[in-house]
Amino acid sequence: MSPAASHHASEAVAVAAERRWAIIVVSIIGLLVLMMVITGLHWASMPPSRVETVDVKTVHIRGEFVEGNLGTALDPDGTVTVRLVAQQYSFVPQCIVVPEGMPVTFRATATDAIHGFVVGRTNANTMLVPGFVSTFTTTFPKAGEQLMPCHEYCGTGHEAMWAHVQVLPRDEFLAKARSAERVSCVPS
Numbered sequence: 710m711s712p713a714a715s716h717h718a719s720e721a722v723a724v725a726a727e728r729r730w731a732i733i734v735v736s737i738i739g740l741l742v743l744m745m746v747i748t749g750l751h752w753a754s755m756p757p758s759r760v761e762t763v764d765v766k767t768v769h770i771r772g773e774f775v776e777g778n779l780g781t782a783l784d785p786d787g788t789v790t791v792r793l794v795a796q797q798y799s800f801v802p803q804c805i806v807v808p809e810g811m812p813v814t815f816r817a818t819a820t821d822a823i824h825g826f827v828v829g830r831t832n833a834n835t836m837l838v839p840g841f842v843s844t845f846t847t848t849f850p851k852a853g854e855q856l857m858p859c860h861e862y863c864g865t866g867h868e869a870m871w872a873h874v875q876v877l878p879r880d881e882f883l884a885k886a887r888s889a890e891r892v893s894c895v896p897s
């Protein structure tokens with residue numbers, strides 16, 4: 710092979726290799742873009758069933774989660790709503806009153822880090838994320854006292870973060886709830 714021919718041959722090899730790598734790189738980029746498009750369309754077509762937000766900066770000052778509105782409320786239509794706030798490292802209120810055998814709706818949020826709670830051995834179990842309102846409805850089948858620990862690691866005080874839940878017999882709860890706008894079992 711003449712020097713010119715050998716030069717042409719090696720140039721052809723280099724061009725072919727470059728083209729191969731260019732195809733591989735463009736394919737990878739194309740695949741990533743395709744993944745973004747597919748996941749984007751998937752989320753757009755199947756949004757979470759409900760998302761309710763709250764402004765962390767004003768949650769203590771105005772709106773549903775001001776301190777005076779926390780605790781358990783018995784609405785005129787008979788629904789029971791518990792509102793609470795989680796923060797490092799406590800729940801407000803620290804002691805929650807709920808009735809036995811009646812549906813109870815929790816509405817709760819966090820102000821600083823991700824917290825969560827579970828009530829005893831019930832299915833009352835949720836995460837609390839700053840900026841979002843977590844809600845769920847459950848029924849407590851048995852009267853008695855339950856512990857409610859934080860179950861998301863939220864910092865050095867995590868293991869000391871818990872509240873009490875008092876499940877009262879229905880009549881006792883109704884009498885207590887009718888006597889005050891918001892009830893809790895926090896000693897006053």
Ligand code: CUA
Pocket residue numbers: 795796797798823824825859860861862863864866867868870
């Ligand atoms: Cu709050 Cu762990």
